Amino acid sequence: MIRHDLPGDKWQKSSFSPDNGGNCVEGQLTAEGLFAVGDSKNRVLGAHTFEPAVWQQFINAVRTGTV
Numbered sequence: 001m002i003r004h005d006l007p008g009d010k011w012q013k014s015s016f017s018p019d020n021g022g023n024c025v026e027g028q029l030t031a032e033g034l035f036a037v038g039d040s041k042n043r044v045l046g047a048h049t050f051e052p053a054v055w056q057q058f059i060n061a062v063r064t065g066t067v
Contacts, residue, residue, distance in 0.1 A: 001048070006036055011026040011027070012026060026040045034049040035052050036050075
């Protein structure tokens with residue numbers, strides 16, 4: 001699901017995103033308990049939302065190289 005109604009002051013930029021204006025990924029927990037992921041350079045695109053367990057599975061797969 002893509003959301004366009006999330007508060008701008010709740011975003012947290014990834015620690016892996018550079019400070020030099022490069023690609024920036026940010027996330028926040030929604031009021032419903034979902035994890036939202038968006039592009040800090042283009043918030044008009046909205047954010048994809050995931051169940052926290054699904055997002056954690058993705059992160060674990062990235063860390064182990066299985067994605």
